[in-house]
Amino acid sequence: MADTMTEKSIEEINERIEDGSVRVVTADRMSEIVSELGAEEAAKEVDVVTTGTFGPMCSSGVFLNFGHADPPIKMQRVWLNDVEAYAGIAAVDAYLGATQLSEEKGLNYGGGYVIEDLVAGKPIDMRAAGYVTDCYPRKDLETTITLEDLNQAIMVNPRNAYQRYASATNSTDRTLYTYMGTLLPNYRNVNYSGAGALSPLYNDPDFETIGVGTRIFLCGAGGYVVGMGTQHDPIHRFGTLMVTGNLKEMNPEFLKGATFHGYGVTLYVGIGIPIPILNERMAKKTAISDADVVTDVIDYGVGRRERPVLRTVTYEELKSGMIELGGKEVPTSPLSSFFMANKVADELTSRIEQGEFFLSPQVERLSRDTVVKPMKQPELPLVKDVMIREVKTVDDRASIAEAAKLMMESQSTHIPVLSGDGKLAGMVTAWDISTAVAKRHEELSEIMTKKVITAGLEEPLELVIRKMERSNISALPVIDDERRVIGMVSSDEISKLIGKRKKWQWKLRI
């Protein structure tokens, strides 16, 4: 079968780039071309399909070499504009990660911004600290540097260009601020990411041309694919790439520091990958459209690793601006930029057409069977491990005096209030009772909290603690699916258990 196909080599395509006869189209136009001409003709007509993506890519960063100080220092720690870079590599090398936060400004400034500022040529304040050795007598230093002053600044991004990305919504009744953006309560919006039909890896899902050594466009510079990215998950079409490029050749237009409110700092990265149309098969593969790229809508209201999938959706639907969710039309927002992704693909197209960018064959194919494993961790303590099962409850028709008496007898400051059918109707605390006395209330239903924060039997304590902190409460009822009270968890019990298990604690100073 292969011999009946048009087969081109990368060398042939590069010759056409050289002599200016190369034919390049962006990936979004390819589906039209293939449906018009058929894959065989399209493979003859088109030499290169350009793809592009421009989105928040947290797993990004740069290796920097500062040159030696005089007297020399062996940096153990280094800060750039107050953002720490990892300095545990030789004396004056460091790796600055995009999501590292500023120690002063916290979520409003961090690694992504320092990288953008470097590329924009801005001066960066540098502080370093080390320990004294015979060859490195200096203990600390302070200076100001620009990109030009560095020997090398090499971007190495461990996980970029996700083939596709899940989209996010929120079932809870409070706004969530996530790496998937602002998620309004009660499924009121859906956010998504990724470039859809323009996505580099979606146009070469079996990695026939994109592999180790593939030359790419990275933030304005020429770059390379290092290999598969971290968390590369080809089986589920969540392939990723590790990429590299020279920061000194980058253009600030194609890389931007950014903050997701309440989540932190990231870096928007522009990546363009050319796909050589070597044969009919590649013409077919690059002919995908947004309607062919399917992803999941996931409920970020669930704070666990496995979050519920509410439905599947295509990028065509997502890009229409509205999708149907639980019988309602819900507005959608992309977090990555189609405008900029197009710009990346257009820029790559014009560089190839101008003879400024040549293709390289892959040195090695990316893995097609790597699997992504969850973190190995000790068993998680759950609500059922600490909850008190003997719970005194009070009927919602009881008097305040009765509730107060029960509190005294049971030595507990939080009492669940049940409605006639035995289901949780509210909570009453010692504080509510004292307020009631002061304000001369009579009815329990007048003073109890009706919007009760509850826990489930199988909920990790870590999440219950977050709930308690957020609402400033110290105990909450554990309920079953029918809203029947089956226990109570209190912060005292939790801290006893967690205190025994946790050997260390870390606090972010912001």
Next chain:
Amino acid sequence: MKLLLRYPLPLDEMPYTAEVILETGAKINIDRATRDELIVDVPGDDVEHVAELFREKGVEVRKLLKLITWDEERCIHCGACISVCPTRVFTFNPSWNINLEEEKCVRCEICVKACPLSALACVE
């Protein structure tokens, strides 16, 4: 035109808006209210008269030409602001750059937090 009204006392104790509507017969729309601040939409012809009446009652009145500012240089046209805005101020143009209809804004500030590039801000 939108007016920002700052009340000397908490709103619920001051039925000024109702009074002004009665006195002027103007079709005043309340876009947004907090305890001491109100954004109202007033038909063009009535603006001067309405503003004057509010001022007479001791209410601070500011004409709002723009409720939000957009730093176009910083904007990457992602669209993160689109789905969170209750009044659909943001839309995509056919070439996927963002379009603003600022006059629809009710200054809820949600988009300010939602913009990853900090390109949006509310006019003080």
